[in-house]
Amino acid sequence: MNSTKHFSVVIIGAGPAGIGAAIALYKRGVKSVALVERSDKIGGIPSLYKKKKGGxxxxxxxxxxxxxxxxxDYAHWLGEQLSKTDVQLWLQSQVIEIEAKENRITLVNPDEGRVSLTAAAIIMACGSREETASERGWLTxxxxxxxxxxxxxxQLIDGNGLLPMRNPVIIGSDLIAYAAAAKLKVAGAADAIIVDNRRRPKCSYFERLYFRRWSQPxxxxVAAKSVEVVGSKTASGIRLSREDELIPCDGIVLCGELIPNSELALQGNLKVELPSRKPVVGRDSQLSEPGWFAAGNILGGFHGAEWCYFNGRRVARAVINHLSQSS
Ligand SMILES: Cc1cc2nc3c(=O)[nH]c(=O)nc-3n(C[C@H](O)[C@H](O)[C@H](O)COP(=O)(O)OP(=O)(O)OC[C@H]3O[C@@H](n4cnc5c(N)ncnc54)[C@H](O)[C@@H]3O)c2cc1C
Structure with missing residues (x-):
């Protein structure tokens, strides 16, 4: 049988939003907070972007x-702030199931196996993932x-020091695409060609200006209904189908729209908008079941890490209101 532990607040996800919420709860005197993270380190997406000289x-x-x-560095700063709190950190603990009506989550971790945690309030800060152009049917x-x-x-460039392509094409045009173009250029590739089915890049003018010091993609x-990957063994180009034009390359990066990691919410029968997959949030920041909250990129849209950190702090205030009303 699972062991069950009880906390005042459980937070799922130790990215900027989850950590922001944990710190705000501690600062406002909430005791007994558990922060649950499936990875072996905290920081979420920012922790994947390694610090490099000239990077x-x-x-x-x-x-x-x-x-x-x-x-x-951003993830490190978050870790320093978190270490000043008494928040209980559960690393390598993947939440696999939630029971919304019972305010219960079930996680698995290598030391204790299956464990259930219950809490008066639960914050979902599971982040988002990329939905690629192929998922949207645009890249064939x-x-x-x-x-x-x-x-x-x-992982290849920052984690293993490898350069997987010299003449890249990037599909998608948001901040992540321009950051990828800059990283490729610094690692030794040519300026990328960025392809998207919109008239102007999604990345804002100021963000593009910022990345110009490293690369000018x-x-x-492209107005075409779809574009096609060309190449039998390795990618050798992108065909813009309507114009029948081929853009040659030796590697393709797929950057997609960010979509919320709301699988757990769906599994637990919390209301989720489809097809956007955004959890439905009420005016008091609660999800469709009382005591359930969401913070950060799981809310949908593209937000930088700092927005998510401050959003976590804001949601913590709503959690404190909920705790004071229910006690
Ligand atoms: C590929 C990519 C690149 C990006 N690049 C940039 C960039 O260059 N600059 C920029 O400003 N922003 C960038 N962003 C956006 C930025 O990373 C986010 O705004 C920010 O990290 C979101 O914070 P978050 O806490 O909401 O989610 P995340 O940072 O995604 O953190 C969510 C955490 O929840 C954990 N988690 C998820 N599910 C579970 C589960 N079931 N059980 C336990 N733990 C779980 C994850 O392991 C993760 O640690 C990027 C995003 C992506 C997806």
Whole structure:
């Protein structure tokens, strides 16, 4: 049988939003908070962006006058703030099930196996993932070698010091795409060609201006209904089907829209908007069951890490209201 432990508040996900919430709860005197993270380290997505001499600082702290950070440094700063609290950190603990009406989550971890946690309030801060152009049906063709998601590219360049392509094409045009173009250029590739089915890049003018010091990618807005990956063994180009034009390359990066990691919410019968997958949030920041909250990128849209950190803090205030009303 599972063991069950009780807390005042349980937070799922130790990215910027979950940590922001944990720190705010501690500062406002809430005792007995558990922060549950499936990875073996805290920090969420920023922790994947390694610090490198001459590297690209892709995390911008607008509250500090727009100072750019390496993701790893940002995650380190979050860790320092968290270490000053008495929040109980559960690393390598993947939440596999939630029971919304019972305010219960079940996790698995290597030391204790299956464990259930119950709490007066639960915050879902599970982040988001990329929905690629192919999921949206815009990118067709086979998937030969050298077609990567942004996360895989990060792992190769920052994690293993490898450069998987020299003449890249990037599909998608938000901040992540421009950050990937800059990273590739710094690692030794040519300026990327960025392709998207919109007239202007999704990345804002100021963000593009920021990345210009490292790379000046060429944006191609394509009106075609779909574009096709070309190449039998390895990717050798992108065919813009309506114009029948081929953009040659030796590697493709797929950057997609971010969609909420709301699988747990769906599994637990919390209300989720479809097809956007955003959890439905009421005016008091609660989800469709009382005592359940969401913070950070799980709420949908693209937000930088700092927005998520402050959103976590804001949601913590709503949690405190809920705790005071229910006690
Ligand atoms: C590929 C990618 C690249 C990005 N690049 C940039 C960039 O260069 N600059 C920038 O400003 N922003 C970037 N962003 C956006 C930025 O990372 C986010 O705004 C921010 O990290 C979101 O914070 P969060 O806490 O909501 O989610 P996340 O940082 O995603 O953290 C969520 C945490 O929840 C954990 N988790 C999820 N499910 C479970 C579960 N079932 N059980 C336990 N733990 C779980 C995850 O392991 C993760 O640690 C990027 C996002 C993505 C997806």
């Amino acid at each position: 690209v600082r892709t995390f911008i702290r607008w509250s500090r006058g727009g100072i750019p950070f390496f993701g790893e 063709g086979a998937r030969p070698m050298r077609v990567f998601f942004t996360k895989q590219l990060l 060429n944006f191609r807005g």
